[in-house]
Amino acid sequence: MNRKGVAEQLSVAELVHFGPLGQAKVFAAEDLERQVSGVVLVAELEEIRQCEPHSAVVLHGTAALGAWALESALRLAWERNASCVIAPSDIVVTNPTAQLAERLRVPLFVVTDPAQHALELSAAVADTEAARARLTSRCAVLFGERATVRDIVGVVNTEVPGVLVALVTEEGHVLAGRAAADQAAGQRRIEVDVPGPDGRPWARLVAQLAAWSPSWASTVRTILRLARAPLAACVGRAWLGPVHQAAKDRLLLDTLLREENTEGERLAREAGWAVDGQHVAVHLQVADHAPADPEATTPRVIAAWQEAFPHLPLVPRGEGWVSWWTDADSPELVARLLREHLGATGxxxxxxxxxxxxxxGVDGLRRSIGEARLAAAVAGRRDGERVELFGTLGPRAVLACLPVAEVAAAARVALADLLAAPDADVLLAALVALLDCAGSTGQAAARLGVHRNTVLGRIERIRARGVDLDSPDQRLALHLACYSLLSAS
Structure with missing residues (x-):
């Protein structure tokens, strides 16, 4: 009994992996998840008929003698639902005997000293907590000796019986271990968050248990938690290189983009950067609807970029990251490649x-980077399409520099009466269409997909809400207010 009064039992697999059966030769090893409730030392075959279910049957004496003794013991053990049969090594296990064990699904072990094994098995079964504590200690030692994520996860899959483990990212990618582990559900599934170097959850250790009990689940959870620190250390070492290189690249790019700086060009060429030719710059930033710390996400963003575009640098700059294609066919081609990259789950x-x-040259790169930053600001404020070309923006690029949240807050005050209308969304859409179409009610109607008289009716309701559409000095402010309201929604 454990401390909570719940009967806990070791499985045959546990006794094999970290118990007395570790050195035994085994047959029918596919059915080791049976739990062992007790150990019975059998001297006569008939004694097996008195065994309790889930017992480990240890043969010695006359029970292990005779041409068909082992086959008879296997059949009797199967009838009593025994967990396994243990026989002395001086018995020859023939192919028919091994096939019988597999057919009956009764694990068969061969040991040199059955009596000694019976004592050791009894001690292990009687003190389940001690046996599982030894397993936990062994895993902790092995974790400290492993240097890669794959090897650390492999310790659990190798040493912990009846458990499949995988390291899964927050996006659902299996980084190491057994993919089948992520398919478990209910009590047989255990999850433990693994923090990254920034302390935030970076991935999850997911375990699938072949057999469940409160104590065994607690043991597996403890082992997974012990693996977190070594995994975080491995990730930290893997991220340290990109972080250090990103800091160097940031300084190099700042040097390169300074006016009339030949030293920066020389250093950039030595670093393998393309300096000459026609450049199409790209600016990446975290979308506005998903705020994140660029410093914390830089290693993962760079790693994903290098996987997709290993020949191009990605350099932290401001609140985002910069890269560039040299002698590319067109900005549209670059945009298509970016859409494919950003659409990937990685x-x-x-x-x-x-x-x-x-x-x-460098002057053109400097200008293209500035244009890309403005285009990214526009793309970051929209849902859906997340790639914007500066060439299609025109004067809209100016809007990317506006503090949209602040302008929208002022617009909600200035247009409070309009926004309080029951059909505020309809009126605001009509107002935006009218302003975008330079006051043409016909064009606004075509854009909205309604009749011109419908637009005229909505204009009258807009005027009734205190909006002056005839004042030239208010039209620009009104247009910006509408733009900010739509962008902030």
């Missing part, structure tokens, strides 16, 4: 991207 955070116009 992206660690939702990103928006801007693509600049082609520019020659």
């Amino acid at each position: 992206s660690p955070v939702p990103l928006a991207a801007g693509v600049g116009l082609p520019g020659g």
